[in-house]
Amino acid sequence: MFNDNKLIILGSTGSIGKSTLEVIKHNKDSFEVICLTADSSSVALAEQINLFKPKYAYLNNFLLIDDLKSRITHNQTIVITDINQLHDILKSDIYNTLVSAMSGSTGLLLTFLALQSNKKVLLANKESLVMAGDLFSKYRKQIIPIDSEHNAIFQVIGNLNCEEISKITLTASGGPFRAYPRSKFEQITVEMALKHPNWSMGRKITIDSATMMNKCLEIIEAYYLFNLKSDQIDVLVHPESIIHSIVNYKDGSSLCQFSEPNMQIPISYALGYPNRINSGVGSFDLSSIENLNFSKVDHDKFPSINYAYKALDGSGNSCLVINAANELAVNAFLERQISFLSIFSIIEDSFSITLNSMITSIEEILDADIMYRQKINQIIIKYLIN
Amino acid sequence: MFNDNKLIILGSTGSIGKSTLEVIKHNKDSFEVICLTADSSSVALAEQINLFKPKYAYLNNFLLIDDLKSRITHNQTIVITDINQLHDILKSDIYNTLVSAMSGSTGLLLTFLALQSNKKVLLANKESLVMAGDLFSKYRKQIIPIDSEHNAIFQVIGNLNCEEISKITLTASGGPFRAYPRSKFEQITVEMALKHPNWSMGRKITIDSATMMNKCLEIIEAYYLFNLKSDQIDVLVHPESIIHSIVNYKDGSSLCQFSEPNMQIPISYALGYPNRINSGVGSFDLSSIENLNFSKVDHDKFPSINYAYKALDGSGNSCLVINAANELAVNAFLERQISFLSIFSIIEDSFSITLNSMITSIEEILDADIMYRQKINQIIIKYLIN
DSSP states (O other), X not given: OOTTOEEEEETXXXXXXXXXXXXXXXXXXXXXXXXXXXSSOHHHHHHHHHHHOOSEEEESOGGGHHHHHHXXXXXXXXXXXXXXXXXXXXXXXXXXXXXXXXXXHHHHHHHHHHHHTTOEEXXXXXXXXXXXXXXXXXXXXXXXXXXXXHHHHHHHHTTOOOTTEEEEEEEEOOOTTTTSOGGGGGGOOHHHHXXXXXXXXXXXXHHHHHHTHHXXXXXXXXXXXXXXXXXXXXXXXXXXXXXXXXXXXXXXXXXXXXXXXXXXXXXXXXXXTTSOOOOSOOOOOGGGTOEEEOBOOOTTTOTHHHHHHHHHHSOHHHHHHHHHHHHHHHHHHHTTSSOHHHHHHHHHHHTTSOOOSOOOSHHHHHHHHHHHHHHHHHXXXXXXXX | OOTTOEEEEETTTSXXXXXXXXXXXXXXXXXXXXXXXXXXXXXXXXXXXXXXXXXXXEESOGGGHHHHHHHOOOTTXXXXXXXXXXXXXXXXXXXXEEEEOOOHHXXXXXXXXXXXXTOEEEEOOHHHHHHSXXXXXXXXXXXXXXXXXXXXXXXXXXXXXXXXXXXXXXXXXXXXXXXXXXXXXXXXXXXXXXXXXXXXXXXXXXXXXXXXXXXHHXXXXXXXXXXXXXXXXXXXXXXXXXXXXXXXXTTSOEEEEEOOSXXXXXXXXXXXXXXXXXXXXXXXXXXXXXXXXXXXOOXXXXXXXXXXXXXXXXXXXXXXXXXXXXXXXHHHHHTTSSOHHHHHHHHHHHTTSOOOSOOOSHHHHHHHHHXXXXXXXXHHHTTOOO
């Protein structure tokens, strides 16, 4: 039944991309890999090309093309470096499903091309719905979320928002500083923030987990993905990351999805949907963990959650601004230019940036993003550690 | 959309019956009560008749008919005492949905009549699937379970057993003796066994919870209701009774339903299905409980779980025998004629009763049941406290 699964994976050498290929290994006969793309991991991309034999491969860093080519033993793969060629591939009919696991605004543009070309999109690129929620939500019936939280909601309700739902509750591990006292937040270092208790992820998203800005962004994504009101989206701290999210119905019942915290689970669900395929991961036995804990978010420690509601109650532009502010602030923190707490201050200050009122296309969004980033950089200067 | 909901409630004055009418109060315009039945609670039945104004009411104890009639202010209700008249009503088309909340073998027969007459049956009568699983499972597409555990599974998968399910996991509170040492089981009194930690239920089912024989019977029900293999049904101890049961998929995902432990939740789901209606109960906030606990069943303390698999691996008759053995043993325990531990011994001994091989009708089942009960009474005699 999966003979028609022709995949393009954007960001195949990242954490989500690797997990996607791992799931495909368990379902070899069901999927054909048409194209793989990577930013600059030529070694990993070459290995993937040799194993999955795609028709095309794209490497963003052209300085590494020769290195990549020297490592490829499967010579049928056409290596491209021109982003316009990748655009052409995304607009074509040589594939039907895009796995959007490339982060940043480049991922956003490429993902939008796939949606406009009527493809099924398995979405891990957070920027898409945060930066361009209004535009992307028009195509939401084509989108299957890969994020463990949104995927959990999707497993319960699909992309139907029905009258019977009271709200959805996104669970949050609370990150490494859940139980850390607010009074010591001044002293948080990059090393401390990079230690996530449950998930192994990229650096940016790991910091987002430490600030709980990941949950702020996920609230915005859920808003657009499931066509909910902002007050229908709640957050619950659940340190074990076993229950991945909850649908609360008006009749007092709640349905939720749980599993081992392993991205192969939501990825396999998205790949196989509406069927379930082999994820390579076993069932989670609740008796192995003995107890699951739950608590409310401490908004004093993590003002980040409130930013989501504030941004959603503003214009679509507000989400664009806080996303940019967060990205730049996290970069500056990782470069040890600002303190951990300054991430919050920079995002808060960014709410005062004057917004463009008329934005109707992806190009305008990307232009506005560049302009906002200039203004945010001005803000960041104020917080630089001498 | 519910204009066509014409209900008969068997056992309206019991715990499930009362909760059903409570839900109907919250959805007055959607349901019409056609007939209420009770065993001998004339006072409660009269109150229900005056409030819900059914066309018919049946009281099993004819000595209390005059008392009942003297309390009825709604004189349009026809009070019947002849069980054959109740049979005629169940075979008729003046209703479309039966709430089967009457316990025991009488409930089984009446429920079967409703199924044969093509009615939707909301099933709380445990005997139906335990005593006559093979016969009832032919009509399983007409059945919506009310039991919180089976209803939870039903909320996730409906009455579809699909290839993608690895197993279902029925949660169990573990009853009042979950943490009580096995060495003290000899000293368990009736009073101790009647104190259930989470649910307020009838006496028989409360003892079944203390022995975990309720979970044994629920495994058998799940086997027939969801068309599963016996090794696809597992039990997990979860003392808080918040997660009501779990569907484990082969891809490592599990979906579960949770709510406040209140029977109005599964009843409202069954009444409204496929829609959700007002249950009168609010959403359960997991942060209010802080943590949920899980552990494996201690089979030394509760051999009852094993009886289910042993009975299901035998003939359908085995389930009939252990149900009868349990019912008679619980009665004897409640009458203080046998000890708590003797309930297990009597059920174990009953496995040695020679079984009828050819049983194909409800009447033959009920005849066999009477015969088995005679043999079980012989066993019980051995365990009487002097």
